[in-house]
Amino acid sequence: MPVNLALGHVSNDFLIAALVIYSLSVVAFAGDFAFGRPRRAGASGRVPQERAAALAAVGAAAVGGVVGADPALAAGSAGVLAPDGVQTPADDQVPGAGGGSGGTDSMPELAVPALRAIREAGAWVRAGVALSGVGVAAHIVAVVTRGLAVHRAPWGNMYEFVTALTCVAAIFFLFVMIRYRAWSLGVFVMGAVVLALGLAETLIYTAAGQLVPALQSYWLDIHVTAMTLATGIFFVAAALGAVYLIVDRYARRVAAGRAEPGNGIVRRLPTTEQLDRLTYRTIVFGFPVWTFGVIAGAIWADQAWGRYWGWDPVETWAFITWVLYAAFLHARATAGWRGRRAHYIQLLGFTSLMFNILVVQVFVTGLHSYAGVS
């Protein structure tokens, strides 16, 4: 079927619009840092300690059933805990059943409904969230119209792949940001989205077109869709990991006496604990999707090339990426590897993923040479 050029142009226009609106949202999020209402990102630093104490207590129960048997310990802990610290008033729907510790992620604002939280976060955040939302809508329209123009899944070459994965990243981050009230991350993640999309637009733009026979398979819809989703999710995780390293580095500098405590930017950011948990959840979401994408790719390779795994360069790098993210998941459960080192590993994993897309698929000869970049 011939390419619908008019629809292709509509798609291009919407993509440019999305890029512009995303840029404005980054400006708004940056404005929040510069001029926004001061927010309390603290209060949560204490919660993990409390939880750790409680966990240790019940964990001890698993060993010897000593919990509560030691009144001195209990009293000591009670002294440490702020009496009003842990429990928040119960939800309206469930009287008597408390959420405890202000929600899973110890973000203090989490008890407030999302819309109210956005309203209360200040004009800059309101603008940033609204612009991100409008940008995502334009981005989705751009991807969908591109798909309609070419009569197939709109991720058949590198340019389409990047536009689709940034769309996934933007949608996913919008969800994460609102779900966890993580407004301060907007400037970083949406900034990264703008950068990636802008580079795709200027460097590897490819006009709407048809696919070579090797790609004319419903496995394109399955394999590449999974890879696009996973890459978009890992994209967000990488941005979160980078913020983690910034906050962690600052905390260590303060601890070493080489930086003044109370940096205005870092104070607005979530704690390392929160960032670590958010990143972990993001990767826990992305890792099975990536695994599925690799398996789907193996099934397709078996259909197209007569073997399910042949160490083609792109396959090899997908494997390397998988191993590195698996190493991240293991590192988090290994003493001495949690925190900073684990995040270096996941950033290494994302680097290998980007290397696969940007270098291996373009410059290394293999069976996956469909980038369409000249």
Add this chain to the structure above:
Amino acid sequence: MTDVRVSETDPFESAVPERDGRRPGNPGPAGGSFGTADWLKWAWRQLTSMRIALVLLFLLALGSVPGSMLPQEGTDPAGVQQYFTSHPALAPLLNHLGLFDVFGAPWFAAIYLLLFASLVGCVVPRTFRLAGSARTLPPRAPRNLARLPASAGYATAVSPAQAAEVAARVLSSHGFRLRRPAPTVLAEPTVLAEPTVLAEPTGAPDSGSGSGPGELEGHWVSAEKGYLREVGNLLFHLALLGVLVSVALGGLFGYKADRLLVQGTSFADTQTDLDEFYPGRLVTAADLPPFTVTLNTFEASYISSGAQRGQPNSFDAQISYTASSGGPVRTDRLEVNRPLSVDGAKVYLIGHGYAPEFKVTDARGQVVFDGAQPFISGTTGNFLSQGVLKVSGAQPEQLGFSGVFVPTAVDVDGTLESVFPAADNPVVSLIAYAGNLGMNSGPSQSVYQMDTTGMKQLTAAPQLLRVGQSLKLPDGQGTVTFTGYQQWVSLAITHDPGQLPALICGMAALGGLLLSFVVRRRRVFVRASTSPEGTTVHVGGLARTDASGSFEDEFASLAAELRSAHQQAAQDQGVPPSAPAAPNRHEGE
């Protein structure tokens, strides 16, 4: 693939000794008399430690890198040859290190075998531990439930004993494993209604370990759920082992073969009739099912205009085939992404090209060649294809031609270029040789290359021929006529018995991964005690710290259900449900 080896801060597994080699209490080889058995034990503990597993994972990733950066024997043997010519000093060294066959190299096998040994050393004990934990009870309810990550409290009109009873029923109906106080220490022993409820056995191993006398008082229920998380985690790792076994199965019992097939010709799946045959270690040529395949027609269509001009649109090979057991001739279509299954093997359309047809007569005027000769094209150049034609039967001297086939020829500044991959204006350009082709001695030759050392060139410049045109060789050596062209396809024939097991194991790994990520291990405790309002019920809960998803929601709905169950129980007893519900905060704590 998370929390394979248990972290020390994990409250759910802290009874398990830490598996890290560097733990202070762990005797190292430095300490005193250390026998062989101790060394082995120490090495095994190191190997199965998480740190070593992490290092092996890194090595696996790192070791794969050269496999993608250097040409590999398995996927690109021509590239390896070229690397040897362009880097004569470096290539033998790299070859010695196995870097041209990384994924078959002993050092790479050592990495993944050690990794899998480490995995086995970790997974097997954990399987036993999981089986054990299915028999052991959850811990006792802690005294102060308000200190747990999630907690709730309310008053009820039923007695503490009954409140605990109701709570046990509710939690059990949600599939929690329960633990109740030992009947012997209770003032009024509760008869348990639910058969699934496990009463604490008298003299449980932990009953004497530091429990204060206050601990055993009161009415409480401990409940635990989410063992499937560990099941999923174990399934994932075992399935990875299964994938490795499946790959090995394919390497032992599978085979792969290549065959170039010109339009209008046939081949049988026998070793002599195949171009290349790569058998598995336990496969011989006798294991091949000798089915036959004929290529009737092949059509490739290309985009003819626009920016994508010349890009292929579709490939369509019409074939007929007969299974090796005989039977009827069947016809089918081979396309990319659409292989043919026959006799347990699969036949794939991998590539295609042109085979110009020539008719050669020698000096005696005899036709010594009349047929198609496949030419090979590179990845670029619109199927500008190169090849040779060796006419060993020509007399008095053997004849040879090296040529170029140009499907859509255009003269660009004196050189021929192909501007479109379809054969719209086919031209061949030939250089003729006469002499000894050298085919009777020395190693066997490629049909795409010609050794011209023993031959003399008959034509100074390449001679252009269109379809139907002939070239008269000087000195009456004969003529060659370009009579037309055929297309050829390259086929891959594969058989891999490990394929289905690998798929099953892959899906099992994915399922296990999802299970281990989605399911949370969590504990809920209920304590009922007498208070001025009647009975106060405290509910507390916690989930494994790194769990995904929100335990709070589940806990809130559980607490609400417990509360309404207690209200219901009070109503059934005729006690008015007027007892004011305490808010979430506990008074007096």
